[in-house]
Amino acid sequence: TAHNSDYNLYRLYLVTDSTPAILGDKDICDVVDRAIQGGVTIVQYRDKTSDTGVLVSTARKLHQVTQKHHVPLLINDRVDVALAVGCEGVHLGQDDMDIATARQILGPSKCIGISANNIQEAILACEQGADYLGIGTIFSTQTKKDTKSILGLAGLKQTLESLSEKGYEHIPTVCIGGLNASNITQVMSHGSSPKNPLNGVAVVSAIMAAHDPKAASMQLSNLITESHMQNRIQESCRAISKHTVLDLVPKVIKTVHENKPLSHNMTNLVVQNFAANVALAVGASPIMANYGLEAADLAKLGGALVINMGTVTPEGLDNYKVALKAYNTAKRPVVFDPVGAGATAVRRAAVKEVLCAGHIDVIKGNESEIKTVYGGKSDSESQRGVDSSSTLSHAEKVQLVRELAKRRKAVVVMTGKTDLVSDGSRTVAISNGHEYLGMITGTGCTLGTTISAMVAVCEARDNRLVAVVAGILLFEIAAETAARKSTVEGPGSFVPAFLDSLYQLRTAMAAGDASWLDQEK
Template sequence: MGKEIVKKVCELLKDVRNQKPLVHNITNYVTVNDCANILLAMGVSPIMADDIKESADITKISDALVINIGTLNERTIESMIASGKKANELNIPVVFDPVGSGASEFRNSTTKRILEEVRIDVLRGNMSEIKFISGLESTTKGVDASESDMKSGNEEGINVAKNLANKLNCIVAITGVTDIVSDGKRTVMLANGTKMLANVTGTGCMTSALIGGACGATNDYFIGAIAGIVSMGIAGEISFEKSGEIGLGSFRVGIIDAISNMNSDVIINMVKVQEI
């Protein structure tokens, strides 16, 4: 286990609660409430401003920006680009969640434009989305990864993450049964979580929000990405243990409860991380 990585994750999550970073989310209307609540549970101040008249101004006063194209529309694309450019200008970290990339030409062209016009610090997606962005053959199931892509081996995922991280000069995080995070040189596999997370709308979006929250309190976005993903995986395990048999509604609420109670002891006792 990467003891030094775990130590840094624990320290970062403490810093998040102490600093209470302001995180600007231009996200989708299906999951916006859950993203806001899970950030509050993390100790972060969330703000959701997607109108072009104010989006860049809000980013200017924020500690991190999260861009999510889940419910894509022409109006918010310009807000995403303007906010991303403002974040780049001020060295504010940008997390990009390319939801459904590969599913439609509109999503594909928007993803390409964002990656061309905005410097991304953390790119988080499922295997289908990341393979598509890498220029590899992939299939999607709407906004979810296809079964064939989900069956991609860890070795393939590691190579995809490393290569894309080097190509885009950013952190690449592939989330799935096993999560992979790479900056092109450092790579880890994370094995926390439960299959039930896939049955709740927005757990991927919430993970990206958590990454934004963590990156808003550090300059080490590699550790920030790991902290966000580990927090969601462990929260899913805790909620499943307490609420899994009750049903999906209780499980969803339990995730936010677990994030609100996340601490170093919980992480140290439960984290499953392997350095590559």
């Protein structure tokens, strides 16, 4: 069911409160509506005092609001109220109805979440078929008077680790209790476990008591998204200094966001529109200009050039060479994407001509293309179309990218299930991404465009490797996030979701205060 598979579903979980101390004189439906507009992804109606009649009528109104936004509504404790309004499920405390009985009443498709205050309760709930866990109480809170023990970040982390040891890391988890904008980043980094990361955070007062529930939700939502991305960067980048990556990747993305660098694309007929949209989504300013004589003026604008020979022609080749020289003169970076490099004799010759015409800063291709650029492939061996066919071992690939990077004094990217990036001395393997990227056209080309935006803002040659890594991570993590969206049914609906995710990830990253990096041990 949707509530189990959607990665983002539990990102920001709102638990309502109808008491005057928290809700004040605000209208609960209005608060929930605004909170969802600000980024709340799931709502629990929790009302410990109202009569059943009020519970049912309020739940009905809330359900209209949540349905309008395609957000699930769960009811605290009251299985009967959930049934009465036909909402998406219930949240049960340890003293409420047992899961088995609730499941029998609600049926298999409804969501049943469980509160867990310790490791035993968490594991038992998973054994009994909980759809997600609310783990708490993390910090002491005025909102719930009868809280049991305070778990703290160490207790939360231990609970998550115990769940993964028992094989329950696939059960979504949120934490609750005293959480707000001032501590969420710390909770997501120090309270989460790499093997079993928290899906999200549940709050009452941080949103329900806020003067502006939409603004409060947006702030929390951004902090959580940023932490998710941060955790993933950590996972992906053990191969080079974690500090370098943690420190620089967010800065690169933020700098692109702030400076809107020009991404000058001399690209193929197939991807013009998609590449321009990807450039915009990552925060760059695209220009799709194939006339080489324009390059001298464009190179002065502080951007980077992409030469993508996907639909190479004799005239096109001359234009590449003119533009390459112009960017070299202006000391601006050039990304070369030798699409289908080995496919025909014409393309093999074109690769050589481009490489001889000037200095390339980043060379990006699949295994077959990189092999052709390296020159190891004989002219009689031809590549089928532009898709890659893998033949080298991992160690051979590492050797190849490193050697080519050294020889050409460039950063070399070999894309594949695991991407390899090398500057000749340091080599990074990245295993993010999603299979949908291989099912739509132009993703390789638009990765080149994304990389151009990142290297455009990286003045120091030494940091080019990290700039390229930043581009790949942003691109591939956005693909993962997009593929998990509930609107995505296949490669077609993936395309717009992917553009959204690129935009959401880079704006979240850019909005983040870089001081959270200092907390990283």
